[in-house]
Amino acid sequence: MAVETSQALQQLHHLLQQLEDAETMLAHGPRRVAAAKNKVTAAELVCEEHKNEIQTLRKTSDQKSLNLKSNEDMILKLNGRLNEASSNKEFDIIQAQLESERLASDALEDEVLSLLSKVDDAEVTLRAAEQDVRQLIERGQEIKADVQAKEPGVREEIERLNREITEAESAIPAGESRGNYERLRASMKSGALSELRKAFCLACNTKVIAQDCVRVKIGEFVTCRECGRILYSAE
């Protein structure tokens, strides 16, 4: 009888541990799916930022190109006036204006070229970011499929374990002991039980008094005086 009780409690402990693992796995699935989804959202946000950057660069570049165009028109106009200058003084004034417009024109041209080059770079970065999004979406779909494929098996296992646990729980005497066990299980899951090995409670590593060791060996319902767990012997 004593050996049977210990074996049943050991089996119960083992089943509770398996149940805990299965429940963790079941909860882990949706978390994996959610984490993959969050990665996609973050990567999409990065793409949006790159798109906005490109749009701003293009707008600035278009504006500068317009400025350049009116600058060039002005140069044409000044060239015309230069030919019609009626005095050396007027000629010099127009010449100075022309010089200043040409400098401004060169500067604008440089700015436009630099902006267009930045647009090119930003587009390369955007394409890489869009590739990231596609890969993350694919990965997310794989994870979702994996989780969905595993879920029924895990649920079945949980059902089976719960049935076996109910059977194994018959080793715990009704009444106070049963109430004690149910409270422990509710708060500590598989931690409700602990193996007694070489007079030590394995869960809290405390030496169990000789009298309790004997009681465990003869199949009584004994809890660890230190951590409160139900003790069983596998020796």
Ligand SMILES: [Zn+2]
């Ligand atoms: Zn203990």
